[in-house]
Amino acid sequence: xxxxxxxxxxxxxxxxxxxxxxxxxxxxxxxxxxxxxxxxxxxxxxxxxxxxxxxxxxxxxxxxxxxxxxxxxxxxxxxxxxxxxxxxxxxxxxxxxxxxxxxxxxxxxxxxxxxxxxxxxxxxxxxxxxxxxxxxxxxxxxxxxxxxxxxxxxxxxxxxxxxxxxxxxxxxxxxxxxxxxxxxxxxxxxxxxxxxxxxxxxxxxx
Numbered sequence: 579x580x581x582x583x584x585x586x587x588x589x590x591x592x593x594x595x596x597x598x599x600x601x602x603x604x605x606x607x608x609x610x611x612x613x614x615x616x617x618x619x620x621x622x623x624x625x626x627x628x629x630x631x632x633x634x635x636x637x638x639x640x641x642x643x644x645x646x647x648x649x650x651x652x653x654x655x656x657x658x659x660x661x662x663x664x665x666x667x668x669x670x671x672x673x674x675x676x677x678x679x680x681x682x683x684x685x686x687x688x689x690x691x692x693x694x695x696x697x698x699x700x701x702x703x704x705x706x707x708x709x710x711x712x713x714x715x716x717x718x719x720x721x722x723x724x725x726x727x728x729x730x731x732x733x734x735x736x737x738x739x740x741x742x743x744x745x746x747x748x749x750x751x752x753x754x755x756x757x758x759x760x761x762x763x764x765x766x767x768x769x770x771x772x773x774x775x776x777x778x779x780x781x782x783x784x
Contacts, residue, residue, distance in 0.1 A: 580740060581681065585707075588682050589675040596669060603634055603666055610657045611635050616670060621687035626704045628690050629679040634667040665754045671710050683743040684709025685731035688771070695772045696728070703731035706738060713742075716749040724771050 593600075607615045617635045620628050636658030640648045647653065654662075661667040674680040680687065687708035696703075714722055714730040722730070734742070 581743070582678070584740070584743075585675050585678075585681050589672045592669075592672045593676070596672075599666070600669055603661065603669070606657060607634050607661075610655060611638060617667075620690045621708065622690055622693060622704060623679055623687060624704065624707045626693060626701070629674065629687075631680075631687055632670040632673055634661055634670060636661050636667050668710055675710065679707070681707040681709045683711055683738075683746050685712050685734060686715065692771050700728045700732060702735050703728060705735045711746060711750040711753075713746060716746055716753045719753065 604615050615635060617633045617637075618630045619633075621631045623629045636655065637650065637653040638655060640653050642648055658667070671680060675682060684707050685703045712731065713734040714727045717730060
């Protein structure tokens with residue numbers, strides 16, 4: 579109950595204080611990428627229940643001759659790269675926090691098509707609400723290999739308390755400003771978790 583209260587207050591304060599930033603970013607995205615300004619995607623939340631995450635768009639919707647989306651590297655715009663590097667694309671997720679779908683701190687929410695790719699022990703990461711920032715994010719973000727990252731998520735789910743959350747929140751600005759781990763090595767974003775095909779990548783599983 580305390581964590582949820584802190585999340586709600588933090589989300590309200592964040593949305594109010596950051597409203598000018600949100601407005602400027604929205605205008606820039608609308609000008610550079612067109613409509614829609616926001617990116618919505620089904621993600622796995624608490625107890626593996628799905629919800630729609632809300633972020634600023636960072637990619638175009640360009641498709642190849644066969645109708646499939648082009649690679650992330652071909653669709654990620656210069657503005658999108660800057661938004662990702664600064665994590666400004668994540669700010670609309672404060673609305674998800676206010677709605678109770680996410681927390682300020684927790685494992686990052688992953689796409690719903692990952693549901694069958696988790697090992698049995700890794701499912702424990704869904705015992706807590708997903709977060710805007712988390713233990714794995716302040717430890718290296720996308721520089722952390724999937725197995726280690728999921729292990730960190732499981733560890734957090736079993737050890738989280740208000741003190742750990744405060745430590746993670748305190749370390750988040752440094753992690754963002756360093757811009758380390760924004761994308762995995764050799765990827766425009768991050769390679770998929772145990773992909774079905776060797777060249778599969780994800781457009782937003784940070």
